[in-house]
Amino acid sequence: MIEPFFFGPGDEQLFATYHPPATGHARLLTVICPPLFSEYMRTQLVLRELAITLADRGQHVLRFDYRGTGDSFGDLAEVAISDWLEDILLAIREGRDLSGSTMVQLVGVRAGALLACKAAGASDDVQRVVLWDPVPDGAQYLQILRRVQVAILKRNRYLSRVERRQVMREQDGHCLPARMAEEFRSLDERAYAGVSTHKLHVVSTSPAAGFSVQGVSLDEAQFACNWETPTEDQVLPQPVLERLTACLTLP
């Protein structure tokens, strides 16, 4: 049975769902750092499945929404990347308090991978960081969002000139504040390099994309996620789920 709750500072609480372990005496907590925007919607089911699977295997698991996303409080227009980094640290702390766990591992998906590594990957409190299709860096991620926006616009041929000017300012259908865009640009691959290679595992559905850090365990999952497709249809990638579970249940 899951335990949903709000936590964090009174002025901008975060929403989280805790999955207790199926068996007692669990010491390991997994915190799932979700992707953003349409990718968040597309992966909701599979990340829930991952949480259930890990809990069945005896782990404490915490899923949460960054402020300004999902069920958490906050308005995206007023959020900064630094807020999201803080949210990850808050989620880890909350998960540890709730579970009593002494060991923590993170799952980071897409831009959530970059955030997870930047926030906590280097921390001694985090024993393992598993990434699913991590974005290369913040600047390239903004370009991805831009391409998704262009794809949405191609479907919307009937916008007036004024409307078109307005939507050109959106990224993947969201208005990102200027500060957030700047902070993304400054988030480069050093976020990944800051995590010890022995802690880092990457599950990739497009191995041709590679990964900026050498010597990292890289698993390929045969599934086409088509991240740049402008849709909120769910991805249900069983091969990815299997590879993530395998990485997260390594002794």
Add this chain to the structure above:
Amino acid sequence: MPDPTLTEEPLQFGEGGRLFGILTLPSASPGTARELPVFVFLSAGALHRVGPARLHVRLARELARMGFSSLRVDLAGTGDSPPRPGLTNQESVAADGKEIVGVLDSRLGELPLVLAGLCSGADNAIRLTPGQPRVIGMVLLDPICFPDDGFEARAAVQKYMNPVRYIAWLQRRFKASEMPREEKEGNDDSADYLAIRDLPTREQLRAAFVSLRQRGGRALSVFTQYALPYYNQSGQLDRILGVDGYRQSCTELFWPRAEHTYPLELHRLRLIEEITTWARGYIGP
């Protein structure tokens, strides 16, 4: 809690705590004795209670600032609500409906309800309304409709008189001539939602509006370009329903420039404004 005008509470309710939802409550209602209806946002398709691009969350909080309570819920088999084994979709939704009403009764008392949904969420709102006497409103985003007498003629005119269509055709031809064959064949990533929906029948659709009318209820229906295969003019739903008093109590909007799940913030803002303006009708002067 963060916003002084509202509070939110996660709920797990129904048999075995199966259903999951988030209850949004205004901190203070407008200073009238009237009991405002509770909005119930039904999950759409495989999307969870948050709604496309967080639409349900934003609506719930905007409505709370106006004094409305709401529940955004994962119907069984979506989001954090596991499926009900051995039931058809319609049986499962009917069971969900009873449990939703039950938890709202226990938390808020027997208040009137407005069912809101997009796509299959709209289908479910239509199915639930006749059997739930406290439903006095529906907000339907891309509900089903049926062609009226002028539908085919309008469709032909729209198809052949639209210059944007020809420009787009030329662009596609040009692009296709340069595209490798494999990419051409696998190019359509869109899901055909219409083909996979468990659509209400014409009788069920009419029954929902008749019930609403008998209760003095109201409805807001918004059709986007998604509905073009079966709907292409504002007023068409009125004509095919033939329900007395429809125009006095029902608002029907046709937004052919908007997409089914409102992927552009521009269109979402317009929709939120439309729904909150419509909701203001319950508050009165």
